[in-house]
Amino acid sequence: MASGTNRDVLGRGLAVLGRAIREQPRIFAVAVTGSVLFGLMVIASAYVVGAVVGDVVVPAIERGSVATGTLVLAATALFGISVLRVVGIFGRRLGAGYMQYRLQAAYRRRVTRRYLELPLAWHHRNATGTLLSNANSDVEAAWYPIAPLPFAVGTLVMLVGAVASLFVTDWALALVGLAVFPALFALNVVYSRRMAPRQARAQRLRAEVSGIAHESFDGALVVKTTGREAQETARFAGRAGELRDALISVGRLRGVFDPMLETLPSLGTLAVLVVGTFRLRQGAIGVADLVSVAFLFTVLAFPVRAIGWVLAELPRSVAGWDRVRRVLDATGEMPYGDRELDPATPTPATLAFRDVCFAYEPAEAHLPGTEVLGEVSFTVPAGRTVALVGPTGAGKSTIASLAVRLVDPRSGTVTLDGVDVRDLTAASLARTAALVAQVPFVFDDTVRANITLDRPGISDDDVWAALRLAEADGFVAALPDGLDTMVGERGTSLSGGQRQRLTLARALAGRPRLLVLDDATSAVDPRVEAAILAGLRAADRPGTPPASILVVAYRRATIALADEVIYIEQGRVVARGTHAELLATVPGYADLVTAYEQAEVERAQEQPYDAEADPLHSGLEMEVDR
Numbered sequence: 289m290a291s292g293t294n295r296d297v298l299g300r301g302l303a304v305l306g307r308a309i310r311e312q313p314r315i316f317a318v319a320v321t322g323s324v325l326f327g328l329m330v331i332a333s334a335y336v337v338g339a340v341v342g343d344v345v346v347p348a349i350e351r352g353s354v355a356t357g358t359l360v361l362a363a364t365a366l367f368g369i370s371v372l373r374v375v376g377i378f379g380r381r382l383g384a385g386y387m388q389y390r391l392q393a394a395y396r397r398r399v400t401r402r403y404l405e406l407p408l409a410w411h412h413r414n415a416t417g418t419l420l421s422n423a424n425s426d427v428e429a430a431w432y433p434i435a436p437l438p439f440a441v442g443t444l445v446m447l448v449g450a451v452a453s454l455f456v457t458d459w460a461l462a463l464v465g466l467a468v469f470p471a472l473f474a475l476n477v478v479y480s481r482r483m484a485p486r487q488a489r490a491q492r493l494r495a496e497v498s499g500i501a502h503e504s505f506d507g508a509l510v511v512k513t514t515g516r517e518a519q520e521t522a523r524f525a526g527r528a529g530e531l532r533d534a535l536i537s538v539g540r541l542r543g544v545f546d547p548m549l550e551t552l553p554s555l556g557t558l559a560v561l562v563v564g565t566f567r568l569r570q571g572a573i574g575v576a577d578l579v580s581v582a583f584l585f586t587v588l589a590f591p592v593r594a595i596g597w598v599l600a601e602l603p604r605s606v607a608g609w610d611r612v613r614r615v616l617d618a619t620g621e622m623p624y625g626d627r628e629l630d631p632a633t634p635t636p637a638t639l640a641f642r643d644v645c646f647a648y649e650p651a652e653a654h655l656p657g658t659e660v661l662g663e664v665s666f667t668v669p670a671g672r673t674v675a676l677v678g679p680t681g682a683g684k685s686t687i688a689s690l691a692v693r694l695v696d697p698r699s700g701t702v703t704l705d706g707v708d709v710r711d712l713t714a715a716s717l718a719r720t721a722a723l724v725a726q727v728p729f730v731f732d733d734t735v736r737a738n739i740t741l742d743r744p745g746i747s748d749d750d751v752w753a754a755l756r757l758a759e760a761d762g763f764v765a766a767l768p769d770g771l772d773t774m775v776g777e778r779g780t781s782l783s784g785g786q787r788q789r790l791t792l793a794r795a796l797a798g799r800p801r802l803l804v805l806d807d808a809t810s811a812v813d814p815r816v817e818a819a820i821l822a823g824l825r826a827a828d829r830p831g832t833p834p835a836s837i838l839v840v841a842y843r844r845a846t847i848a849l850a851d852e853v854i855y856i857e858q859g860r861v862v863a864r865g866t867h868a869e870l871l872a873t874v875p876g877y878a879d880l881v882t883a884y885e886q887a888e889v890e891r892a893q894e895q896p897y898d899a900e901a902d903p904l905h906s907g908l909e910m911e912v913d914r
């Protein structure tokens with residue numbers, strides 16, 4: 289690392305420390321006061337020890353007796369200094385700890401809150417592993433130097449005090465101090481500069497190692513089924529080996545510098561003894577002075593290390609801070625409006641897309657985003673069900689995201705009951721529209737908590753009603769603890785179809801007036817899927833107001849239940865009408881629906897045959913597919 293960057297790191301590191309002090313000024317003042325008290329007591333202890341030697345020990349040796357008053361005075365002074373030192377250490381440690389952990393907690397909160405404020409587009413560009421380390425290790429790294437900071441500040445004050453007291457004692461001894469203290473300081477600076485890149489490398493590798501681990505655990509199924517255990521292990525072992533080497537190189541440097549940092553003050557003491565004996569013989573100083581100064585050099589060595597600790601942590605702190613700030617300064621959050629949209633009696637909402645164009649932000653800012661939706665217009669009238677059909681990649685999920693305002697259109701408008709969704713408050717939007725995403729997400733919590741999500745006013749009866757509508761009451765009732773059953777991380781203890789129905793029940797429990805189902809029942813067998821949709825459409829749902837439904841679907845039985853079908857290809861609305869009309873008039877639509885049905889039949893034939901579950905043989909299928 290060039291020294292220019294190093295100096296830069298020092299400046300920026302001090303700026304980060306400055307920010308910490310501005311955020312926690314009172315705690316910092318307490319810690320520094322404690323530390324300064326400690327430093328002054330270190331100096332005082334050296335002089336008291338010197339005085340004790342000069343006034344107690346030497347007379348005792350020379351005359352064989354000591355005045356009791358002197359003895360008591362010396363004992364009291366030593367005791368008093370010890371007490372003040374303890375108080376100083378206590379204040380410093382407590383203050384530094386409070387400051388460090390408070391800052392960590394505050395910034396963890398700020399970072400995670402920011403994650404939730406930032407738009408989906410931002411999350412698309414940032415890996416989960418990075419987000420985890422931003423909130424965890426980067427926040428910690430940013431505030432690492434806070435722990436030794438008060439100690440270091442107190443030590444600086446102590447060094448100034450020590451040099452001053454040396455000058456008061458004897459100029460020759462002061463010169464020794466002036467040579468040794470800066471040398472000690474310089475050695476610390478060199479040490480931390482050498483250490484910085486090694487620490488940074490170790491920190492980066494740590495993040496990479498945990499990233500790889502995270503990915504392989506997450507993809508455990510893929511790793512196992514594709515027999516990639518060996519490669520994954522090798523990939524992990526390679527990076528873990530690099531981390532080991534990086535940490536060893538940190539240790540080696542420590543091995544070289546730590547003894548030097550220990551030795552330098554000892555050399556100082558030696559120089560003091562040589563120069564001091566000479567000055568003693570000249571009569572310039574007394575025995576007490578010599579002992580004081582020699583003692584001072586031995587006790588100063590340790591606190592000076594604190595300055596090195598702070599300097600050594602600065603680069604890591606700056607790197608961590610940069611990453612934390614990248615999150616805090618990230619822009620593009622979606623400001624919410626202040627309009628509410630909650631009629632006294634809940635009625636289904638009307639969703640309308642008007643000339644909506646949309647492009648995902650490119651991975652690199654300078655590239656143009658490719659248009660995903662072009663002038664999409666359609667309406668889901670109040671209480672109606674509209675099916676969104678189109679080949680994979682056509683933009684169905686994108687439309688679903690726009691409908692509940694996970695993203696905003698590049699141009700055009702999305703309205704709910706005639707109000708632009710951008711004008712609604714977050715709460716009103718959440719109450720009005722619910723999305724059941726293509727990939728269900730289940731929290732590591734109970735079934736009940738997964739459905740209520742701590743939203744107020746959802747009773748167990750409501751939960752069961754929602755589960756019934758989602759055709760999930762049966763399997764939940766069969767779980768060992770019913771609603772209190774823990775479902776495991778990401779719902780690992782549930783089948784794919786069960787997970788989907790749980791997330792559907794979650795959406796229903798909020799009694800939305802618009803329900804957006806993005807292929808939300810694809811893992812549920814076709815008969816149940818159609819039954820769910822039929823149930824949702826029925827007006828007489830106890831406890832749940834009827835909702836308008838926008839449903840992304842493939843299955844004939846499901847699509848046929850919709851009042852209208854919007855057929856899209858490559859981000860454009862190609863045709864709209866009833867299922868029957870589109871089947872008759874739009875070749876692409878007929879091909880898609882038939883091909884999907886064919887695939888389902890083949891899949892059903894590969895599996896043990898279950899006539900009940902076969903879409904072609906189910907009574908419901910026959911009934912709706914006319």
Ligand SMILES: Nc1ncnc2c1ncn2[C@@H]1O[C@H](COP(=O)(O)OP(=O)(O)OP(=O)(O)O)[C@@H](O)[C@H]1O
Pocket residue numbers: 412648649660678679680681682683684685686687726
């Ligand atoms: N986060 C993203 N960043 C960039 N492009 C994206 C992103 N998500 C989707 N796309 C692109 O946008 C287009 C539409 O994607 P979308 O997910 O809306 O399709 P879909 O119709 O839901 O497909 P599927 O039936 O497979 O779910 C695709 O070309 C896809 O590659």
Ligand SMILES: [Mg+2]
Pocket residue numbers: 684685686726806
């Ligand atoms: Mg999709």
